[in-house]
Amino acid sequence: MILKELSLINYKNLTQADLTLSPKMNCFIGNNGMGKTNLLDAIYYLSFCRSYTNPVDSQIIRHGEEVCLLQGKYEFEDDTKEEVYCAIRRRQKKQFKRNKKEYERLSGHIGLIPLVMISPADNELITGGSEVRRRFMDMAVSQFDKEYLRALLRYNKTLQQRNVLLKNEESLIDFTLLDLWEEQMAEAGAFIYNKRKEFIEEFTPIFNQFYANISQSGEQVSFSYTSQLDDADFLEKLRHNRQRDVYLGHTSVGIHRDELEMLLDGYPIKKVGSQGQNKTYFVSLKLAQFHFLLKTGRTTPILLLDDIFDRLDAKRVEEIVKLVSGSEFGQIFISDTNRGSLDKILARVNNNSHIYSVVDGEINLMKD
Numbered sequence: 001m002i003l004k005e006l007s008l009i010n011y012k013n014l015t016q017a018d019l020t021l022s023p024k025m026n027c028f029i030g031n032n033g034m035g036k037t038n039l040l041d042a043i044y045y046l047s048f049c050r051s052y053t054n055p056v057d058s059q060i061i062r063h064g065e066e067v068c069l070l071q072g073k074y075e076f077e078d079d080t081k082e083e084v085y086c087a088i089r090r091r092q093k094k095q096f097k098r099n100k101k102e103y104e105r106l107s108g109h110i111g112l113i114p115l116v117m118i119s120p121a122d123n124e125l126i127t128g129g130s131e132v133r134r135r136f137m138d139m140a141v142s143q144f145d146k147e148y149l150r151a152l153l154r155y156n157k158t159l160q161q162r163n164v165l166l167k168n169e170e171s172l173i174d175f176t177l178l179d180l181w182e183e184q185m186a187e188a189g190a191f192i193y194n195k196r197k198e199f200i201e202e203f204t205p206i207f208n209q210f211y212a213n214i215s216q217s218g219e220q221v222s223f224s225y226t227s228q229l230d231d232a233d234f235l236e237k238l239r240h241n242r243q244r245d246v247y248l249g250h251t252s253v254g255i256h257r258d259e260l261e262m263l264l265d266g267y268p269i270k271k272v273g274s275q276g277q278n279k280t281y282f283v284s285l286k287l288a289q290f291h292f293l294l295k296t297g298r299t300t301p302i303l304l305l306d307d308i309f310d311r312l313d314a315k316r317v318e319e320i321v322k323l324v325s326g327s328e329f330g331q332i333f334i335s336d337t338n339r340g341s342l343d344k345i346l347a348r349v350n351n352n353s354h355i356y357s358v359v360d361g362e363i364n365l366m367k368d
């Protein structure tokens, strides 16, 4: 699937743009702080109904403006077309439309336009808290498995409801209601746990292959997925911990506590990885996610590469260039401050490329 046309108004520092895009490679070049990431982020927004870098919608709207508009026109391999429209207004609920019809729930949109973004912010996957890695699993699975997304929404809602009850004084807690939330949590939680385990099992060899290709080394990458559900029935565990949770005022067991440890040669990469190894790690993770989505979905996802070559040695850059210019990858959006690495990619994809300059939020086509 490709994004054929993108229009935007007031997306962060981008005032206005109407772009007709290349089906293969679209490069955005500009100095620091000019708006390259913002442009990729706008494309991300149209897939996930949220920004990659900033979860607060009101901060997406250009300073001093009241409304931000995004519109993408997509074309699939079987010639079907999709038009996605989004309007974000200050102090109002955002509007998201597919082919002019507004979604009742934004979750209904997730997965329609599969996309993978790789950006320096992904270093958080290694250095950040466990919630970042859970989110990675959730995003990766939700894009091809609607049932997983529904279970996740159900789980989060019941977890929140259980926590609200637990905040009451013990004598005021409605235990019948607590029983009900726990049963629903246990059902959704067990489903998510099994899906995560399945995903990690299938995903690990693909990830290892990408890492080996890029690093050209014998380094082995793997995960250690641990959950409180590993050794006990979830409902039993919830009931067993109830008294403690009443005392704590929140739920201390569940899949919201899962950890996905990331390992390099059996050691936590967080502790042992160099900057270049970390980068190779998360780039490989994301490319493996792309491959996984391609295998499980009905269309080739869009790939966004935000400033990914910095800090990698020439050999690793070359290997990434080789990978992403291969036929497995479809439409790619790439940002960089200079054309060095881009020219190597462009040479591999012949003339199927557009190059844009980004200066102070203005995007101009330099070459097509």
Ligand SMILES: Nc1ncnc2c1ncn2[C@@H]1O[C@H](COP(=O)(O)OP(=O)(O)OP(=O)(O)O)[C@@H](O)[C@H]1O
Binding pocket: 011, 012, 013, 014, 030, 031, 032, 033, 034, 035, 036, 037, 038, 039, 059, 060, 061, 062, 063, 307, 335, 337, 358
């Ligand atoms: N809501 C907003 N309104 C106006 N400007 C904004 C808004 N949000 C962010 N910006 C501006 O966007 C700019 C950052 O743009 P972006 O992150 O796209 O830069 P970049 O070209 O990718 O730079 P780098 O090469 O450093 O990564 C900053 O100048 C920031 O102040």
